[in-house]
Amino acid sequence: MSEVRIAAESRTVFGKGAARKIRRANKVPAVLYGHGIDPKHLSLPGHEVLLALRTPNVLIRLEGDGVDELALPKGVQRDPIKGFVEHVDLLLVKRGEKVTVEIPVTTVGDVHSDGLLDQQLVQVAVEAEATHIPTGVEVNVEGLTVGTAITAAQLQLPQGATLVAGPETVILQVIAKPVEAAEEAAEGEVAVAAAEGETAEASAE
Template sequence: MAEVRISAEPRNAFGKGAARQLRRDGKVPAVLYGHKEEPIHLALPEHDLFMALKHPNVLLNLDLGDRHQLALPKAVQKDPVRRTLEHVDLLLVRRGEKVTVEVPVVTTGEIAPGGLLEHTLNALSVEAEATHIPNSIEVSIEGLEVGVQVLAKEIALPRGVTLSTDPEHVVVHVMAAPTAAEMAGETGESEAGEGAGRAAEPESSEEG
C-alpha cells in the first residue's frame, strides 16, 4: 500500500465562509477522529491530497509540525460539477492496528470462449493492519466456463488479511454470451415495439 507524507495545519475558523476561503487558498478542510480522542480540525494542501487519494486506501502520514499522525481517508466530498475536493474525514490509526477496509478486486486471465464475465462485487471488505492494506486483491478467471462462479471464500488473500465480506457472496460469475441470432431477435423486437407504439398514436385532427 502507499504511505504518503502530507503537511497539515490546525484550523480554528469554521462555517461555509471559512471553508470557501480555505479552498481559495488551495487547501481542503478536514477532520481527524478516532481512538475516542477529540476530533482535530485540519487544513490540507489540495494538490497534495488530490494526488494522494489516487491510491486506494492510501495511508496518510500527517505532518503536524510537532508530531505525526497516521490516518486513513474515510469520506471524501467532491464538488459534483468541478470534481474538486470539498472536505475529507480522516480516521486516526496506529501502526500494528487492524482496520476494516474495502479493497478493489482485480481479475487476471481470460475466461473460456462463449462466456461473458459479470462482476458482482468490485471490492472485498477485509481486515488488515493499517500499514499493510493491499492495493488490490487478485481473482484468477483463467479458463472459467459458463456457469462457474467464484465465491468470496474461494479467493486467496494476502498474508495477514482476513475476509469480512460474507464468505458465500458471489464475486464474479460467467454467463453465456448472447448469440448473434439472439441479439438480432432483441433488436427486431425493439424495433417492432417502437413501430407498434407509433401506429397506436391517434392522428391529430384539425378543426375549422
C-alpha cells in the same frame, strides 16, 4: 504500504464560508477522528491530497502545527462536476492495529468464448494491519465456463488480510452470452475461416 507525508494546519473557523475560503487557497478542509480523541479540524494542501487519494486506502502521515499522526481516508467529498476534493474525513490509526477496509478486486485472463464475465463486486471488505493494507486482490478467470461463480471465500487474499465480507458473497460469475451476441460471434468465426480458406486457395494457384 508506504506513507504519504502531508503538512497539516489546525483550523478554528468552521462553516461553509470558512470552507470556501480554504478551498480558494487551494487547500482542503479535513477532520481527524478516532481512538476517543476530540475531532481535530485541519486544513491540508489540495494538490498533495488529490495525488495521495489516487492510491486506494493510502496511509497518510499528518505533520505540522502540533499534529504528528497516521491516518486513513474514510470519507471523501468531491465536486460532482470538476472532481476536486472538497472535504476529507480521516481515521486516526496506530501501528499494529487492525482496520477494516475495502480493497479492489481485479481480474486477469479471459473466460471461455461461450460466456461473459459478470463481476458483481469490484471491492471486497477485509481486515488488515493499518500499516500493511494490501493494494488489492487478483482473480484469474482464464477459461472459466458458463455457470462458474467465484465467492468471497475463494479469493486468495494477500498474507495478513482476513475476510470481513460474507464468505458466500458472489464476487463474479460467468453468464451465457445473449443469443444475438453468440450468433454474431459464430458468424464472425465462419467469416474468418472462409477468408483463410480463400487465401489458402489463392496461394495454391
